[in-house]
Amino acid sequence: MTSAAPASSETSRGFLGEARYPGIFGWIFSTDHKRIGLLYLWCIIAFFCIGATLGVLIRLELWAPGRTIMDAQTYNAVFTLHGVIMIFLFIIPGIPAAFGNLIMPIQLGARDVAFPRLNLLSWWLYIGGAILAVIALFTGGGPPDTGWTFYVPFSTHTTTNVTLATVAVFTIGFSSILTGINFVTTIHRLRAEGMTWTRIPLFTWSLYATAWIQVLATPVLGITVALIFAERVIGTGLFDPAQGGDPIMFQHLFWIYSHPAVYIMVLPGMGVVSDIIPVFARKPAFGYKAIVVSSLAIAFAGSLVWAHHMYTSGMSDLAVMVFSFLTFIVAIPSAVKVFNWLATLYQGSILLDPPLLFALSFILLFTIGGLSGLVVGAAATNIHVHDTHFVVGHFHFTMFGGTGMAFFAALHYWLPKIYGRMYDKAVATVAWGVIFVGFCILYLSMKIVGIMGMPRRYWDYVPEFTGLNQLATAGSWILAVGLVLMFVNLIRGVLYGAPVGANPWGGATLEWQVPSPPPTENFEADPVVTHGPYDFKKAGIL
Amino acid sequence: MTEDPAHIVPYRTFILVWLTLLALTGITIGVAQVHFGALNIWIALGIATLKSALVIAFFMHMKDETTLFKLALLAALAILAIFIGLTFFDVLYRS
Amino acid sequence: MSGHVHKDYTGAKFGMWLFLFTEVLLFGGLFILYSVYLARYPQAFVAGGAQLNVWFGGANTLILLTSSLMVATSITALRRGATSLCLGLLGGTVACAALFLVNKFFEWSAKIGHGIYPGSAHLKELPPGEMVFFNIYYLTTGLHGIHVVIGAIVLTWTMVFIKTGRVNAHDWVILENAGLYWHLVDLIWIFIFPLYYLILH
Numbered sequence: 001m002t003s004a005a006p007a008s009s010e011t012s013r014g015f016l017g018e019a020r021y022p023g024i025f026g027w028i029f030s031t032d033h034k035r036i037g038l039l040y041l042w043c044i045i046a047f048f049c050i051g052a053t054l055g056v057l058i059r060l061e062l063w064a065p066g067r068t069i070m071d072a073q074t075y076n077a078v079f080t081l082h083g084v085i086m087i088f089l090f091i092i093p094g095i096p097a098a099f100g101n102l103i104m105p106i107q108l109g110a111r112d113v114a115f116p117r118l119n120l121l122s123w124w125l126y127i128g129g130a131i132l133a134v135i136a137l138f139t140g141g142g143p144p145d146t147g148w149t150f151y152v153p154f155s156t157h158t159t160t161n162v163t164l165a166t167v168a169v170f171t172i173g174f175s176s177i178l179t180g181i182n183f184v185t186t187i188h189r190l191r192a193e194g195m196t197w198t199r200i201p202l203f204t205w206s207l208y209a210t211a212w213i214q215v216l217a218t219p220v221l222g223i224t225v226a227l228i229f230a231e232r233v234i235g236t237g238l239f240d241p242a243q244g245g246d247p248i249m250f251q252h253l254f255w256i257y258s259h260p261a262v263y264i265m266v267l268p269g270m271g272v273v274s275d276i277i278p279v280f281a282r283k284p285a286f287g288y289k290a291i292v293v294s295s296l297a298i299a300f301a302g303s304l305v306w307a308h309h310m311y312t313s314g315m316s317d318l319a320v321m322v323f324s325f326l327t328f329i330v331a332i333p334s335a336v337k338v339f340n341w342l343a344t345l346y347q348g349s350i351l352l353d354p355p356l357l358f359a360l361s362f363i364l365l366f367t368i369g370g371l372s373g374l375v376v377g378a379a380a381t382n383i384h385v386h387d388t389h390f391v392v393g394h395f396h397f398t399m400f401g402g403t404g405m406a407f408f409a410a411l412h413y414w415l416p417k418i419y420g421r422m423y424d425k426a427v428a429t430v431a432w433g434v435i436f437v438g439f440c441i442l443y444l445s446m447k448i449v450g451i452m453g454m455p456r457r458y459w460d461y462v463p464e465f466t467g468l469n470q471l472a473t474a475g476s477w478i479l480a481v482g483l484v485l486m487f488v489n490l491i492r493g494v495l496y497g498a499p500v501g502a503n504p505w506g507g508a509t510l511e512w513q514v515p516s517p518p519p520t521e522n523f524e525a526d527p528v529v530t531h532g533p534y535d536f537k538k539a540g541i542l
Numbered sequence: 543m544t545e546d547p548a549h550i551v552p553y554r555t556f557i558l559v560w561l562t563l564l565a566l567t568g569i570t571i572g573v574a575q576v577h578f579g580a581l582n583i584w585i586a587l588g589i590a591t592l593k594s595a596l597v598i599a600f601f602m603h604m605k606d607e608t609t610l611f612k613l614a615l616l617a618a619l620a621i622l623a624i625f626i627g628l629t630f631f632d633v634l635y636r637s
Numbered sequence: 638m639s640g641h642v643h644k645d646y647t648g649a650k651f652g653m654w655l656f657l658f659t660e661v662l663l664f665g666g667l668f669i670l671y672s673v674y675l676a677r678y679p680q681a682f683v684a685g686g687a688q689l690n691v692w693f694g695g696a697n698t699l700i701l702l703t704s705s706l707m708v709a710t711s712i713t714a715l716r717r718g719a720t721s722l723c724l725g726l727l728g729g730t731v732a733c734a735a736l737f738l739v740n741k742f743f744e745w746s747a748k749i750g751h752g753i754y755p756g757s758a759h760l761k762e763l764p765p766g767e768m769v770f771f772n773i774y775y776l777t778t779g780l781h782g783i784h785v786v787i788g789a790i791v792l793t794w795t796m797v798f799i800k801t802g803r804v805n806a807h808d809w810v811i812l813e814n815a816g817l818y819w820h821l822v823d824l825i826w827i828f829i830f831p832l833y834y835l836i837l838h
Contacts, residue, residue, distance in 0.1 A: 181656055188610065212617075222663055223663050226780075227776070230776060234756060237755070243761070244674075244767075256666075315632040316633075551712075557706070563702050567698050587828075594824050597705060597823060597824055597827070598820075601709040611650075615654070618662070625665065626668070629673060
């Protein structure tokens with residue numbers, strides 16, 4: 001992190017050189033949306049690296065049946081921690097909190113978000129929740145072993161430190177809510193003159209849809225983990241059959257949030273891809289309005305399908321059929337997006353730069369993940385694959401192959417803007433290739449071994465599954481090598497890369513019209529928007 | 543902005559709303575003493591909804607806000623209704 | 638950051654409303670559980686509701702409605718320049734909050750005195766539906782009580798702002814938003830009262 005500006009000459013360092021307080025305080029007490037965005041970004045990358053390391057450890061343990069490197073209880077704690085970190089500390093805040101903060105206000109032509117101090121509070125809550133989660137590992141009865149889903153009755157009875165973990169999740173959820181409130185208000189109130197609703201970049205549109213889910217669904221998670229807390233601390237037993245409660249109601253409440261949360265995770269990723277593809281195809285986005293409507297439709301339809309996680313829970317058959325039917329509805333707006341991206345690429349003059357490579361792998365991997373989503377979404381086939389590695393493979397394709405790839409695409413697309421320096425594109429392309437190959441080997445093997453019947457979250461397995469598990473583990477090594485290569489290259493680029501101008505990629509959205517890095521309040525004078533976000537001709541790029 | 547003095551709500555309006563709210567509270571307590579079977583809960587909920595509509599419209603000035611505020615409120619309530627409604631596809635039809 | 642920008646009242650109010658929606662959905666989780674368990678144990682919920690004291694609940698309803706009136710009129714008072722009346726009304730609201738909590742304290746004490754509280758031996762002898770009723774009753778009114786405390790703190794804080802002149806006849810959005818929060822506390826109670834205290838008496 002950088003400290004206060006060296007007196008005069010380096011005006012080009014923009015917001016990076018203009019701190020209100022010295023040293024670290026210029027970051028952790030800054031209300032500038034870009035500084036807060038960078039705080040999030042580096043924390044999120046750090047948590048991703050920890051989560052990925054845990055993932056590699058899980059794969060190592062599964063190298064062979066029986067004990068390989070850890071005992072069963074440790075394994076339970078490790079996969080719980082992997083899930084909690086990746087979901088709550090990486091994927092959910094990943095794109096909205098980091099890149100949403102960095103880029104969204106500039107895309108709107110605003111000087112900051114609507115509530116800058118609230119924005120800083122969000123980050124503090126996020127980091128506070130993360131610290132509580134870490135404390136939960138080393139205090140009480142040891143690290144939580146429930147999986148990230150905290151299912152009752154196990155979560156209310158296990159002696160591990162679930163109580164503190166629920167407080168951590170509540171705190172992080174609150175952070176997410178405040179970010180959502182901030183973003184919705186910002187997009188409604190702080191658009192520059194001429195920034196009409198149909199001129200808002202698709203990335204910002206996706207954040208708008210996401211922010212509404214954050215506002216309306218996250219509180220349900222809050223009350224759900226609060227009820228786990230109450231049940232463990234004062235014994236309220238609302239999910240305890242011995243006290244007349246219904247454990248399935250926990251699953252309802254949990255998934256009422258956690259399924260829409262899947263769209264909190266993936267919608268911003270779709271927004272990143274929607275912004276990148278027109279730039280690197282040198283064509284206006286095909287079906288701009290269709291993509292906007294599909295974002296809102298996904299946000300809404302995603303709130304109707306939560307119980308498709310519960311087909312085998314013992315809920316009513318009618319509910320299984322209703323939710324299975326509703327689940328297929330979500331496929332429609334998702335497919336609308338994919339077709340529009342492809343139509344945008346069609347007959348474009350395509351530049352295969354790293355951001356586009358990651359965006360293209362998003363489309364491919366997310367489509368594969370989406371199609372296997374139909375397998376798990378249909379009640380009949382779900383019964384067969386429920387709680388197997390097929391499901392694990394499926395959600396890694398959508399979450400990692402989807403959101404993860406979009407996050408990497410965003411890193412390669414916007415980091416030059418934020419730091420004003422370019423990474424090595426050739427190394428980035430190689431890293432992309434290694435990541436892609438490792439990814440496919442790892443998660444396709446998981447899907448196959450899952451179809452064969454290997455259950456998820458098991459420490460041990462029958463010898464028949466050994467070959468595919470070893471293939472998956474080998475894939476995890478390739479993936480890890482690719483990730484290390486990518487991050488090292490990016491960090492080298494940030495520190496020593498060649499300086500870039502305001503618009504290295506030729507984008508037409510507002511963030512490319514300000515210097516790289518942008519100055520503290522983004523714009524010298526309030527901008528007036530005269531054309532759409534992908535109108536390269538009027539922007540003078542083509 | 544709604545800063546112009548025309549938007550200052552007179553005390554009288556608030557007091558009338560308050561009196562109505564008190565009357566509705568009386569009615570809901572009274573009606574609860576009569577047995578309508580399963581209807582009772584719906585009557586109670588109906589009166590509560592009416593009361594909250596008064597609080598939102600007058601005390602919370604929703605009446606004077608733009609369409610955006612009203613649509614947002616509607617969306618939030620609709621989502622809650624959907625959450626409750628869809629849950630009942632499960633709980634009412636367990637075998 | 639926003640020193641040179643004109644204060645965006647609409648934006649501030651909209652943000653507050655969004656926050657209120659999150660509160661509605663937070664309590665919404667408990668109302669989902671209430672509705673499900675009411676459908677499953679209608680008789681037990683009637684039996685449970687009959688054991689709650691409608692006078693405590695009714696009195697608290699009156700207290701909260703009146704406090705809401707005072708908050709609403711305090712905004713009118715402030716904007717008309719009647720600062721001391723405004724402060725008096727807000728002080729009355731905070732007093733109402735305290736009265737509400739005292740009332741709640743006696744109500745809960747009476748129940749706990751009868752051995753009815755989460756995890757108690759007596760509660761576990763009751764039929765399953767009544768156990769659920771009392772558990773959810775304590776959780777919902779407890780969570781609401783926390784909101785009463787937070788609301789009272791927020792209003793007190795706003796009174797300090799009014800005293801120091803930071804909130805005044807020309808810049809009153811903080812009072813507006815604090816008031817919105819307090820009205821939400823009232824709104825939640827408007828539903829809690831019939832659902833718990835008046836269920837099929």
